[in-house]
Amino acid sequence: MASDWLGSVVSINCGLTLGVYQGEVASVDQARQTISLRQPYHNGIRCPVPEVTFSATDIKELKFLDIQNSSNKTSVGQGAGTEHSSMPSGHGGQNNRSAHPHSTSSNTAPVTILRRAPTGVANSRGPTQATPKKNAVRNGGAGGSMRPKDDECFGDGTDEGLDTDFDFEGNLALFDKAAVFSQIDGGVRHGNRARPRSTPNERTPSRYRHDENILEGKPVVYRQITVPQHGGKEYCTDSGLVVPSVSYELHKRLLLAAERQGLSLERRLEMTGVCSSQMALTLLGGPNRLTPKNVHQRPTVALLCGPHVQGAQGISCGRHLANHEVEVILFLPNFVKMQESVSNELNLYSKTNSKQVASIKDLPASPVDLVINCLDCHENPLLREQSWYQSAADWANQNRAPVLSIDPPVCGQHQAIEAKWTLSLGLPLPLAESEGRVYLCDIGIPKLVFQEVGISYHSPFGCKFVIPLHSA
Known part of the structure; x- marks a missing residue:
């Protein structure tokens, strides 16, 4: 049954475009051929939404990282493949499930994550994220009669990303230090010209005040007035x-x-x-x-x-x-x-x-x-x-x-x-x-x-x- 997979921790590979998601299986819809993950992680970073839903046709590979149902653990340990019947058929079955992680693959079109119907203020998130579900506590209690001031003024998502775990190693890998220092050492090029870094032996340019002209002009002629006969001084x-x-x-x-x-x-x-x-x-x-105040x-x-x-x-x-x-x-x-x-x-x-x-x-x-x-x-x-x-x-x-x-x-x-x-x-x-x-x-x-x-x-x-x- 589909409920047998609820609570399991899985990893879903959606290809190079959308990346890899991990999370706990929240629901499986056999009719719509979808699977939803709660508390999802996207490429190692905590998602700002509480739940993400995927279509079976968009999943490239699915791995089971932790199966919470005890009966499933037993049957997996015995190598049985019947438990996959409760998953959407688009996931595809595998015979070898005796070792973790478990995986499935599918050669389908690029991933399209199904959105849940938005509620309240229009959402401006990207196409790879689902709209978060509103809970009663955030909406002012079970009755929802009182809303926090942030929700009233700014709508949804004011505290999104506050609990996100930043992937320092992944972000550092994006910074090519060798290329940056090479660019600094070689000078920033503008067309066919380069401005190399100055060396200690080079002469530093002149420093100008704010009221000085930096453009070199003709030499100043200090004797600009001449008289026919000298006046004596x-x-x-x-x-x-x-x-x-x-x-x-x-x-x-x-x-x-x-x-x-x-x-x-x-x-x-x-x-x-x-x-x-x-x-x-x-x-x-x-x-x-x-001054007018000093008339006396x-x-x-x-x-x-x-x-x-x-x-x-x-x-x-x-x-x-x-x-x-x-x-x-x-x-x-x-x-x-x-x-x-x-x-x-x-x-x-x-x-x-x-x-x-x-x-x-x-x-x-x-x-x-x-x-x-x-x-x-x-x-x-x-x-x-x-x-x-x-x-x-x-x-x-x-x-x-x-x-x-x-x-x-x-x-x-x-x-x-x-x-x-x-x-x-x-x-x-x-x-x-x-x-x-x-x-x-x-x-x-x-x-x-x-x-x-x-x-x-x-x-x-x-x-x-x-x-x-x-x-x-």
Whole structure:
């Protein structure tokens, strides 16, 4: 009878495609010619399903590893072959069953494992596995009225494979160590090229920072600006570019050529005011001090200006500083005659409601945060001899505040006000070391304007409008 084989442990060979299964015989269906194994193992690995069903036509070989029925053991020991009558006829009989393992063979088509009817959520397992049977415990008890949260959220199979015994020896056999190490030693090939492993004697490639270009290009030319006559001094930028100084005569010719091309004095004043105010804001602390939460400690800047273009540049700078919530105090004496550019800038400055004084007595007695010096003039050095100039210079030297000088002239003697920083426009003049650290401001002169006065020019500013210069 078919029930005589229940509980026996068998091994079923399904060919190279599906492999070998072992397990305990759970049921034999003579009508459908099927056999089912419980707690099956597939190629030595525990299956994630509790039961697998096979068709007799798909079995290549069947071996009995352990026969649980006592009567069967006796008859097998006697060599009888009648016990196979209870198995599906498709399994085929064998006369020699006196020794274990017992086997049968069949020359049939490739294995097709019969699936049990799926229940619940659709199953996505491969065609070689049967759908596991649901038991009452997993479904919330005998009544099945309560289901675990995992089943409700994720459906079947959430704990599949947790009890699987991993076949370490079989998995290790799939790893061809010799081939892998041979590939590493020989290099990974891309087409007809190979990248061999480096040896200790080989030169290691250069290491690049994230902001460096790894592509080799043309050598950098550090002298990209040439002037028709040497100005007497050379500077260099942080990146090493050489910036030669120019004489005041050449600088004046450059500005006149720019005006002829449309870069008017008003445009230059605005550009100078923006760049110099940006530098001043940085010197005052930048974002660390100029914040909405720090309105009770607004920085104070004293602006010393004369009645000339340099003074107009300073007034433009003061207007932009006032627009950025800096407290600006403008010192400008009451001159009988002032240039039109000074009057225009003074009119705009008055719209900021910032303070303007004409006497040194009205300047703060306590130190301010920054003094901006625009007293000097390129065209009229005799202004230094006037009383208002000397009084303003004395106040600046006694205030003990750092001084930023904008566009100072070249003087053969010591400057009346010692500056910590100096801002030059376009190209630097050959300033003395007492002028402090030199910065260069881009006032927007086009390249062809430089060429018009004989200067071969490539911008040294990069992404900035104000850059520091170092003595070469």
